[in-house]
Amino acid sequence: MTTNSIPESEDIALEHSVEEPEKEEKRRRRLLLLLLLLLFLSCFCAVLFLRYLFKPAPLPELMSLPVEINYPPHYLYSVYGVNLPVGAAVSPDGKKLYVAETGGDRLIKIIEADSGRLLKEFMPPNTSPGERSPVYLAVDASGRVYVTDRLQHAIFIYTGDGEYLDTIIAPNLTLSAYISSQLGGLPQGTKYLYNIFQEGAWYQPAGATDWVSLPVPKHDGWSPLGLTITADGRMLVTNVVSEKSSIIEFPASVTSTENWTDFSPTFTTFGSYGEGDGQFLYPNDALVDSRGRYYSIDGNNARISVWDATQKFQYFFGSGTGEGAVSLPRGAYLDDRNRLFIVDAVGQNVKVYGVSGDQPEFLYAFGDLGVDDGQFNYPNDVVLFGTNIIYIVDRENNRVQVWSY
Amino acid sequence: MKKFLIVLAVALVSALTLTTMASANGGPHGGFTPTTDACAGCHRTHTATGPNLLILNSTYALCTTCHGTTGTGADSNVIDGVWLEGRNPTDTTGDANTLINAPLLAGGFNFYKGVATTSNHAVQETTAAAWGNGVNRGLTANLAGGNMNCASCHDPHGSPNYRIINAFVNGVAVNVAQVDEGATKSYDTEQWGAGQSAVCAACHSSYHQTTAGSGSALAMVATGGYTHRVDMSYSYTGPGGTNVNPEIVGFGGLKLPLAQTGTANAVVCQTCHLPHGSSAVMTGHANSGALPGNTSATDSALLRLTNRATCEVCHQK
Numbered sequence: 001m002t003t004n005s006i007p008e009s010e011d012i013a014l015e016h017s018v019e020e021p022e023k024e025e026k027r028r029r030r031l032l033l034l035l036l037l038l039l040f041l042s043c044f045c046a047v048l049f050l051r052y053l054f055k056p057a058p059l060p061e062l063m064s065l066p067v068e069i070n071y072p073p074h075y076l077y078s079v080y081g082v083n084l085p086v087g088a089a090v091s092p093d094g095k096k097l098y099v100a101e102t103g104g105d106r107l108i109k110i111i112e113a114d115s116g117r118l119l120k121e122f123m124p125p126n127t128s129p130g131e132r133s134p135v136y137l138a139v140d141a142s143g144r145v146y147v148t149d150r151l152q153h154a155i156f157i158y159t160g161d162g163e164y165l166d167t168i169i170a171p172n173l174t175l176s177a178y179i180s181s182q183l184g185g186l187p188q189g190t191k192y193l194y195n196i197f198q199e200g201a202w203y204q205p206a207g208a209t210d211w212v213s214l215p216v217p218k219h220d221g222w223s224p225l226g227l228t229i230t231a232d233g234r235m236l237v238t239n240v241v242s243e244k245s246s247i248i249e250f251p252a253s254v255t256s257t258e259n260w261t262d263f264s265p266t267f268t269t270f271g272s273y274g275e276g277d278g279q280f281l282y283p284n285d286a287l288v289d290s291r292g293r294y295y296s297i298d299g300n301n302a303r304i305s306v307w308d309a310t311q312k313f314q315y316f317f318g319s320g321t322g323e324g325a326v327s328l329p330r331g332a333y334l335d336d337r338n339r340l341f342i343v344d345a346v347g348q349n350v351k352v353y354g355v356s357g358d359q360p361e362f363l364y365a366f367g368d369l370g371v372d373d374g375q376f377n378y379p380n381d382v383v384l385f386g387t388n389i390i391y392i393v394d395r396e397n398n399r400v401q402v403w404s405y
Numbered sequence: 406m407k408k409f410l411i412v413l414a415v416a417l418v419s420a421l422t423l424t425t426m427a428s429a430n431g432g433p434h435g436g437f438t439p440t441t442d443a444c445a446g447c448h449r450t451h452t453a454t455g456p457n458l459l460i461l462n463s464t465y466a467l468c469t470t471c472h473g474t475t476g477t478g479a480d481s482n483v484i485d486g487v488w489l490e491g492r493n494p495t496d497t498t499g500d501a502n503t504l505i506n507a508p509l510l511a512g513g514f515n516f517y518k519g520v521a522t523t524s525n526h527a528v529q530e531t532t533a534a535a536w537g538n539g540v541n542r543g544l545t546a547n548l549a550g551g552n553m554n555c556a557s558c559h560d561p562h563g564s565p566n567y568r569i570i571n572a573f574v575n576g577v578a579v580n581v582a583q584v585d586e587g588a589t590k591s592y593d594t595e596q597w598g599a600g601q602s603a604v605c606a607a608c609h610s611s612y613h614q615t616t617a618g619s620g621s622a623l624a625m626v627a628t629g630g631y632t633h634r635v636d637m638s639y640s641y642t643g644p645g646g647t648n649v650n651p652e653i654v655g656f657g658g659l660k661l662p663l664a665q666t667g668t669a670n671a672v673v674c675q676t677c678h679l680p681h682g683s684s685a686v687m688t689g690h691a692n693s694g695a696l697p698g699n700t701s702a703t704d705s706a707l708l709r710l711t712n713r714a715t716c717e718v719c720h721q722k
Contacts, residue, residue, distance in 0.1 A: 086475050102474045102484075130485060130516030133474040150476040151485060153505060196506065197519050223490060223505075225477065242480055242490035282471075282478045299478050300471075302446065327446045328470065330477060345470055346446055346460055369454065369461065377461070378470055380477070396466050 070354070072366040073390055073403040075374035079116040082109060085393045086380045087331065088400060089137035089145065091160055094385040098145055099393065099400055100134035108134050108147055110162055111400075113385070122162030124152060126193040126202075136285070136331065136381065138229040140255035146235070148224045152196050155224050155237070157260070166260045167194045170222045171239070171248055171267055174260040178217045179203045186261050226285035226297065226331075229255055238283040238296070245273040247286045247296055249311075270294070270311040275301055278313035287334040289355050297332045297342060304329065304342065304353075306360075317360050318342070318351075324362030326351060331381030331393065339363070341382045343392065348376045350392055371397055435563020447561070457556075464554035465529045468561070474515075483681055486513020510597070510662060511568075512679025512707070523705040525682025528554050535608040542611045542629040550575045558604060558680070567597055574607035584665045597675075599666040602635045605674040612674070635676075638669040639719060651676070651718045659710055661718050677715040678707040685711045 084103030090096070090113065097111040106129045110119040124132050133151040140146070143160035155168040167175040175194045178201060180186035189206025196219070202211040226238035233252030239245060246269040254265050272279050281300035288294055292309030303319035303326065318326040328345040335341070338356035348369040354361040367376045377396035384390050390403040437443055447467060448458045455462035471478025480489045486509045508518055514525045530552040534545035550557060560571045567583040582598025606613030611629055619625050619634045641648040651661040652670060661677065663670035685705040691712040708715050716722070 086477070106474070128519060130519040130521060133476070133482075133485070135475045135477065150474065150482075150489060151487070151506065153489075240476070240490075284477055302443075321445055328478070346467070348460070378466055380475075395470075396463070 070363055071405075072352075072364045073405045076402045076404050077116075078373065078394070078397075078399040078401050079111055080399045081116075081118060082111075082400060083398060084395055085398070085400060086395055087134065087136040087147075088381050088383045088391050088393045089139045090383055090385045090391065091139055091143050092141060093143075094389070096160065097391060097400065098137050098139070100137055100147060102133060102135075102395075103398070105129045106132050106134060108137070108145075108158075108162065113389075120162050122158060122164075124149060124154075124156050124167075124195070125164050126195050127152070127197075131195060131197045135225060136227045138227045138235070140229050141233060142256075144255075146227055146229065146255075148227050148237070150223075150225065152194075153219060153223050154194065154196070155227065166192075168224075168260070168263075169194060169217055170219045172264060173217060173219075174263040175201060175217070176259065176261045177263040179214065180261050182214050226283060228285060228287050230288050231336075234288070236286040236288065236294075238280075238286050239269075240282055243273045245271070245280060245283065247271045247283065247294070249294075268311060270307060271296055271305070271313075277316070278305065278307075280305060284330045285332045287332060287340070289334055289338055289340075290336075293355075295332070295334070295340065295355075297329045299329055302326055302328060304340075304360075317353075324351065324353070330379075331383075333382050333384050335384050335387050337387055339387075341384065341390070343379045343382045345378050345380055345395075348379065350379070350382055350390075366403070367392070367401075374401070374403075376401070434561050434569055437562075463530070464556050468555040481509065482513070483509065483511070484513055484515045485519075486511070486517040486679075486681060509681065510675070512681040512683050512709075514682045517679065517682060517684040520684035522682035522684050523686060524707050526553065526680060526707070528557070530554055537609040537611040540611055540629060542632060548575050548608055566600075570604055574604055577603070577607035577610075579603040579607060597662075597664055599636075599664050599671060599673075601664050601675050602673040605678070605680070609674075635673055636671055639663060639672050640669070641719075646721070648719045649721060656714075656718045656721050659714050659718050661709060661715065672719075677709055679709050680707065683707050683709060685709060685714075687712060 079097070082099050083101045085099045086102050087100040089098045095113055096119065097113045099109045099111060101107050101109065105123070107121040107123050109121050111117065112119055131151060132149055134147045135150050136148050138146045144165065145158045145160060145162070147156045147158070149156055157165040157167065159165060169175055169178065175192050176186060179190070179192050183203070187206060191204040193202045193211070199216045201214045201217055203214065204211045221241050221244065223239055223241045224237045225240045228236045230236065233255045235250040235254050237248045237250070239248050248267050248269050250265050250267045271283070273281065275281065280296050280298040283296045284299045285297040286294060294307040294311060296305045298305055298316070301319070303316045305316040306314045308314050318324060318329065326342060326344045327347040330343045330345045332340065332342045334355070338354060340353040340355045340360065342351045342353070344351055349365045349367040351365045352363045354363050367374060367379070369375060369377070371377060376392070376394050379392050380395045381393040382390065388405050392401045392403065394401050447460060449460055450458060453459055455464070459467065461467055469484060472481055472483045474482055474484040476482050476489045482489055487506045488509055490505055513522060514528070515522055533547045533552045535548055536545050538546035538548060558571060558574055559569050561569070563569060564572055566572060566579065566581040570579065570581050572578065579600060581600040581604060584598045602613060612632060614625070614632045614634055615636045617634065617637070620631050625631045639648055639651055649656065652663045655661070663676055664673045683705050685708050687705050689712070710718065
């Protein structure tokens with residue numbers, strides 16, 4: 001019996017001829033995918049490169065990925081040329097660093113953030129060094145600078161270039177509003193000055209050369225110290241009036257207005273002077289997290305108190321000893337990642353807490369006592385640009401340290 | 406070793422107990438509980454870098470972190486010599502001021518009444534010497550307690566003395582009473598208790614002459630020369646006339662504070678001098694570098710008032 005069978009080699013060849021186009025197609029697809037992937041990566045790198053050209057910053061800053069950074073930052077460099085600095089703020093574009101000094105002539109310095117170069121100095125007009133004490137600063141969305149002054153018992157407002165604009169001389173009164181009320185309106189071009197030591201307010205009509213004095217505006221119960229402007233424009237002020245301290249929350253209209261001539265904000269207050277729950281002694285700052293909770297940095301009680309979004313006291317943390325305890329908390333900053341940075345003035349470091357959960361979590365501390373790079377000597381304030389560049393005001397070392405992740 | 410540890414533990418407990426018993430003049434200085442965490446604010450048991458187990462070796466920097474110009478932790482701003490906050494008008498005891506930014510009775514180290522100081526006490530560990538320390542009024546001599554800083558005069562742990570002044574200054578016991586000044590007091594004319602001169606005399610001992618006639622008696626020459634008497638009533642009647650009350654009457658709108666002794670208000674060192682620093686201006690004859698303590702052309706020797714207004718407020722020559 002004979003069988004008509006195809007030889008084995010021919011059989012294989014036939015298989016090949018059937019499968020070849022399929023494999024070829026698969027290979028082509030793979031190659032295409034690879035090319036697309038390479039193209040995508042090239043585009044991504046090009047975008048990163050282009051963005052870096054316009055906004056130089058380390059990679060983590062450029063990536064918008066929700067990366068949890070739970071490790072301490074590292075020291076970059078220091079900005080010198082400041083005399084006993086105590087407070088700092090950064091312009092919205094990150095290009096200008098504002099620093100308040102308590103030594104020398106007690107000026108507010110504008111420093112170019114990238115180079116550390118001094119751009120300008122300014123101060124409350126019509127004051128001598130012994131009549132002013134700028135402490136903490138905040139910048140609103142349009143770049144205007146707000147500075148608390150402990151000796152003047154006021155908040156001075158300047159343009160981003162340090163030109164004087166107005167003064168908040170009581171929770172419900174600005175200098176321009178006061179003069180406007182006295183004159184029955186504020187003609188355009190009128191200049192005005194305020195100095196608590198000279199117990200008066202002055203104005204100069206447009207085109208005039210003489211200044212006219214007005215009776216002393218009422219400023220009782222107003223002694224602003226800590227200052228924060230939230231992302232949505234609200235302004236939080238710690239008011240450290242003797243035995244009547246409170247935190248005052250001003251509405252966003254205060255920082256979004258063109259001028260402050262019609263100043264009658266509806267503000268709320270919470271907290272009180274003391275050592276009990278919901279109380280504080282010399283709160284140096286107040287902040288709000290993404291869930292609307294309020295934090296007071298309670299300097300002399302050595303703790304951080306928390307209120308809920310309705311301003312009802314919840315709890316405090318950071319007291320006592322051990323990891324995460326603060327000794328003398330002063331300036332603070334809460335970034336977009338709900339990381340709470342607190343300067344511990346006698347702890348000689350910055351303590352960082354995660355506050356995205358129900359309870360705060362101590363993450364780490366960085367810095368220690370000394371005069372070398374990365375060491376602190378009575379630091380007093382901290383401010384971030386974005387989530388990566390950290391400025392720490394190092395008072396007794398006469399510098400501002402710059403750290404990064 | 407075991408004994409040593411026990412002794413050390415007892416010593417620590419005793420120290421804490423004594424600290425707890427110390428009377429505080431207010432604020433965070435004293436009144437500590439047995440489980441206080443306040444110690445760690447300023448001290449480190451094993452990692453201190455300054456004497457007295459201080460965190461840092463600068464007492465001045467530590468104190469001015471709260472008491473500096475920023476007022477970030479206290480109302481008493483010793484740099485500018487002001488009490489930052491007004492007192493409660495319904496409270497007639499304790500605080501000694503009426504207006505915000507009232508001048509501190511002790512003056513300021515850098516500024517006083519808004520003007521830069523022309524003399525101040527060297528409290529930044531810069532000197533160990535004091536004028537009139539010992540027997541010779543014209544020379545400086547080293548202090549027993551080492552260099553001077555804030556803690557040379559004040560006890561941050563609390564003290565029964567006014568303004569937490571140390572119970573012992575430079576090794577000498579002092580007792581400064583605090584007096585309720587009443588509702589109408591102002592910080593410039595505040596009356597404080599007797600004993601203030603003893604604080605100064607703890608270092609400037611040879612200036613502490615309290616006997617009548619020390620300004621003229623020949624016997625004073627043997628002790629270094631004539632000197633103005635202190636710790637006596639302001640009242641003086643002599644050939645030149647009768648002195649006015651410098652605290653109430655004053656002269657030409659200028660006044661000087663007296664110490665309230667209970668029977669008669671007394672002239673003490675601080676009646677004429679500001680212990681922290683003064684911005685008084687010295688010109689002409691009042692500006693003589695040859696005088697003890699007057700070390701430079703602008704040095705006001707801690708005098709409260711310009712030139713010799715401190716003389717005229719009482720004597721009105």
